[in-house]
Amino acid sequence: MTKLIFMGTPDFSATVLAGLLEQTDYEILAVVTQPDRAVGRKKEIKMTPVKTLALTHGISVYQPEKLSGSQELDDLMALGADGIVTAAFGQFLPEKFLKSVDFAINVHASLLPKYRGGAPIHYAIMNDEKETGVTIMEMVKQMDAGAMISSAKLPITDDDNVGSLFDKLAVIGRDLLLETLPAYIAGDLIPIAQEEDKATFSPNITPQEEKIDWQNSARSIFNQIRGMYPWPVAHTFLNGKRFKIYEAKETIGEGKPGTVIVKTKKELIIATSDGAISLKTVQLAGKPKMSITDFLNGVGRTIEVGDVFGK
Template identity: 45%
Template sequence: MKIVFMGTPAFAVPSLQMLVEEGYNVVAVLTQPDRPQGRKKTLTPSPVKEAALSLGLPVLQPERLRRQEAIDELAAYEPELIVTAAYGQILPKAVLDLPARGCVNVHGSLLPKYRGGAPIQRSVINGETVTGVTLMYMAEGLDTGDMISRVEVSIEEDDTAGTLFGKLSLAGRDLLKAEMPRLLAGPVPATPQNDSEATYAPNLKREDERIDWNASSRDIYNRIRGLVPFSGVFTEWNGETFKVWAAANPSAASSSRNKESSAEPGTVLTVNEHGVEVKTGDGSLLLTSVQPAGKKAMSAADFARGGTMKPGTVLV
C-alpha cells in the first residue's frame, strides 16, 4: 500500500523512521520548504527532509499545499494512506479525499484539549502535569477529526518543551506503530471529539515570549520551560532585550524568600554566584541561565561575575 508521510520538525522524524524500518511502502514525503536559520539566514532543510533524504525517499516541499499544482504533484504518487505529524499546513479537502484509507494525524496532545499548532509548548506554559498523543483521522477543521487512539505522557516539573517534544515524539511513534496494521486493513472505529471540551493552542507569537514580572513565580517558570530550547523568553534591561533560558524551580524552599519584599515586580534583588534573583508578583525567581543583548547564553553565575547588573535594577 502506498503511503505518503507529511511532517516538518524533529517531532515527526521517529514516526517516519518507524514506517520505513517496519517495511511500509512510503512513496513520498512532504515537508515545509527550507527556511532561513541563524544570524546568517542560511537556508536550512527541516529535520524531516534530512531524515527522508537519508532514507532515500522522494521529498516534496510545496509552499502552499492548497495550490492545484501541489495537489496534482501529490496525487501523482497515488497515496492510499496519508500519515501526518506536525506538518505545519492544513490539508485541503482535495488532499483529504485522495487516499482510500484516509489521512491520519499524530497530534501532540490529548484531544480535544490543545487543538492547534503549539500544543506541546502551551501545555508546559499552562502548567499541565499530563499530556499525551492522539492518533486521529483528519477532517477539514483544525484538529477536529475522530480519534482512533491516544496515550498519556506525564509532564515533570523540570521538563521543558524540548524534553517533552522528545517524549511525545517517541510516544507518537509507538502509537502509530501499534495502529498501522489496523489502518491498512480498513477503516478503524474512531470516537468523535466532544467540541464543548475543546481548548486551543495557537502558534506562538513574540508577545508570548515576554516575561510579565507581575505574574507568579510558578507562571514565569512555566513560561520559561515552555519556550526552551526554541525562542526562550525575554525581558528588557537598559532598553535592550535580555533573554532568559532557565530558572530554579520555585517549588524549592529557597523560592519562598523575599515574599515580604516591597520592591516592585521585575526588581533585581540579588546578583551572585547562584544567579540573578528577581522580584515576582508573589515572591521571587532565581534566573540561572541568561543572555544579554549581543552575547551568547551563559550561566547566570558567569553573568554575575561581570558585575554589570546591580541589585535594584528594574527589568521590564
C-alpha cells in the same frame, strides 16, 4: 503493502517517519515538508529534519510554500497512495487531497480535544498541566477536529520543557502510530468523535506572549520560561535591552515585581508578585547565551540589588 505519503517537518516528525521506514508493511511514496529556511545568526539555509531523513532513504521530497492549488498537490494526488500520515506538518491539507486516499491520519502531540493547533506542548507547560500525550486522529477540514483513533498519556514534571517533551512525545507518537495503523487499516478500530464543548486551542506563540510580565506569579513565569525553551525563548528587558531567559527555577523571595532581590557571583534572583525566579541560563542582546555565573562574572557584574527588569 500499504503505500503512504508522509507529511511533517521538525524532529518530532522525523522520529515518526523513522519508525515507519523500519517497517516492511509500508512504502513511503513521497515526503512533504516545509521549505528550507534561513536559521541562526548567520541565516544559513537549513533542510528540515524530515527532508534530511527522506533524502538518506532516497525518497522524493516535496516542499510547497502552500500546498493548496500547487503543482505539487497534483503530483502527489497522482502517486496512487493508499493513505496520508502527518505529524507536525504545519499546513492545512486541501479537502480534495484528503478525499483522494483511503485514509488520512495525524499524529498530534496533545490529548485531544485539548490543545488543538500548532503549539500544544508549549501551552500544556505554560498552563501548568500535569499530563500531556499523543492522539492519533482522522484528518478533516477543520483543524485537529477529526475522530480519535488512539491516544497515550505522559506526565509532565517540573524538569520538563518544550524540548524534552517534544523528544518524549515523538517516541510515544511513533510507537502509538505503529501499534495503531495495522488495526485501523484492517477496520478493527472504531474512531471516537471529539467532544466539541471540551475543545481548547494552542495557536502559534506570538511575540507578545514571549515577553515576561513580572506582575505574574513565580509559578506562572517559571512555566512560561520552560514552556518556551528551547524555542521561541521568553524574554524581558534590562536597561532597555532585550534579555532572554532560557532556563530558571522558582524560589522563595519577596520584593517589588521585576526587582533584583539577591545577587551573588553565582545567583541572580528576581521578585515576582508571588515568589521569585532564580535565573540559570540567559542572553543579553548582542551577547552569547551563557550560564548565570558567566553572565554575573562578565557583562552582568554591574547589576545590583534593587535594579529592575522589564524596562
